[in-house]
Amino acid sequence: MPIDKAQYVATDPGACGPDAVARAFENQVAYCRDNGAPVTALVCDALRQLLDTERGGAVMRRVRRWAGPALADALPLRVAGGLHALHLAGEEPALAPIYEGLGPTHGAELIADAIERHEPYLMPWLDGPPQTNEAGRSANFAAAFLWLVDQGLPADFELMEIGSSAGINLMMRRYRYELGGVSAGPATSRMKLVPEWRGDPPPAGAFDIVDAQGCDVAPVDLTDPAQALRLKAYIWPEFTERFARMDAAIDAANSFPPEIARMRAVDFLQRQLGKPRKEGTTRVLMHSVVWQYIPAEERERITALMEDGGARATADAPLAWVSLEANRDTHRHELSVRYWPGGEEWRQLATAHPHGAWIEWSG
Template identity: 60%
Template sequence: MAQDEKDFTHGFGGDVAQAFANQVDYCRANGAPVTARAVAAIAAALDSPEPGPFLAHVRDWQGQPLADALPLRAAGALHALHLSGGEPALAPLYAGEAADDGAIVGDVLRRHGKELLPWLDGPPQTNEAGRSSNFVAAMLWLAGNGLPPRFECLEVGSSAGINLMLDRYRYDLGGMTVGPEQAAMAFTPEWRGAPPPDEPISFASLKGCDVAPVDLTDPGQALRLRAYIWPEHTARFARLDAAIAAANERAPDLVKMNAADFTERELARPQPEGTTRVLMHSIVMQYVPEEQRERIAAAMERAGAGATPDKALAWVSVEADRTMLGHVLKVRYWPGGGEWVTLARAHAHGAWIEWQAEA
């Protein structure tokens, strides 16, 4: 029986156990059976009487394991070890072959525990170019609702800045094509529902921040991004290679700064007429401290109060809804009341978008 079939919600801390169980379910629901096996195997190994430093740190986690994405931190460490060729025993697991996952992973993590500990120090870097389809679809909708179609984009939690290059990609969104003919990447997510509005959009600027920005041109840092890609999603590795090539041609505009400081700073800058300033983020807010989230919301409310038809403001969010094991694309905009509007359900990595917005 594969390890992810076993009940591993006993033995170690309930919050940690539940976080791993939730992540297994989430991976299965999003087409990642190998990653589900890896997460389940790590969880099973936590019951070991001699876990070693890595597993002991996971088992005795002092934070909030689900909010901290602890299972993905641990799975990223394991995948990095496999990608680097440092542990041949992991090959059957990542090839999707039958194996005693718990025994193999437990032994590997005990032997490599000390070197893998740094992977637990920070949240996963899950930058994914496919999510930019959501941002572009939202901007089409905003333009269709009368906001200036020239966008000044501000992304928080940009990681390596892959989505800050969205103006260099081409999109087919339900038959609506957007972007340059000679594009660094092309995206055609499975589109469910009516197409987004047919509007010409352009970009005045794209800039972003991250507390630990990743340099795509550094091979060591690029390996960190690869480790967080679910191994069964092979197209994502090709997209990362394309993003690395694009960054080598022209690096994204990315600064080291926390999300609240960046948002407050950028919203205080003068805004050109005829633009919509957009705060955007994807799979980020679960890692942002509550105090910063409150500051961001307050800053957006203040800026929204001063928005005009020629200097509009919008907030585009692609975040997880774990009650449905999926993601939701939502927007707010000013002037216009600033209420959240759900536009779509979306695949975590851009494979499909289920459009729900009215025209």
């Protein structure tokens, strides 16, 4: 099936079995194609073609027999990340025509050969979900904080991020934002985030971050070159500006690393919410492209913890929840907010590109 014929079909993220594996790969092809990532679409399409063959050795046998939910596990991106790492490390020159955007017609053969040659290297990439930490998403959080300040919440924020990965968004106090004509953050920052802005600008104003802590079940240490390479491998190669942002984030982490606990999201949140509240500070839970990886029972407990914490929030010590997550029905990422007291229901502020290229404001 040609890439342009692949269709994104809403399906049960928890579905398992061979049909679910095939659907996960077709969905990923369509998603990458529609988000301006033809190289990654080609890689995922080549892997999809290999599902119907005997090529790819033990790696593809494990993919074909995947026991878990292939869509929720982001199975296509696990394999694609490993292949991209091979290219970035210069270990597989034969993949260069693919990653240079030349669109070779024998991409499936090139990828099958690479998988079979590097089986021991690629197999561990199947063991865990992709790490897609992206500084560009911080622009969404900055816009949401400006909106919350406009609602009357204190402008000093205490961040609690779940699924922090390498903590790139935890360092957002050091970034500069240009949001539809509204500026925020230090003017001298090396990291300047200027997403294409659609719609009205967010409220003008200012905010500060007085504390920033996060958690991840498998945090990434950006000061370790091997772990930094792994994170770069999950960047879609089409988006060269993301590599520049990653280099800036690595520099920032080397000068002052973010605080990331190796914990489950619910345990971290319970710990953070149990700390004494500081008046004049907005405590905020934030997360981006992580909710789908958290088990349903844990998501329910997180929601209950936030609603219980919200019931105890005051105007001088409010609680907020900022989410940038995929809507499985519309296939778009939505920036949504809840806060206590006063804004207990979810309010969608924007839709956004998953890697920060644009924000369409509706707040």
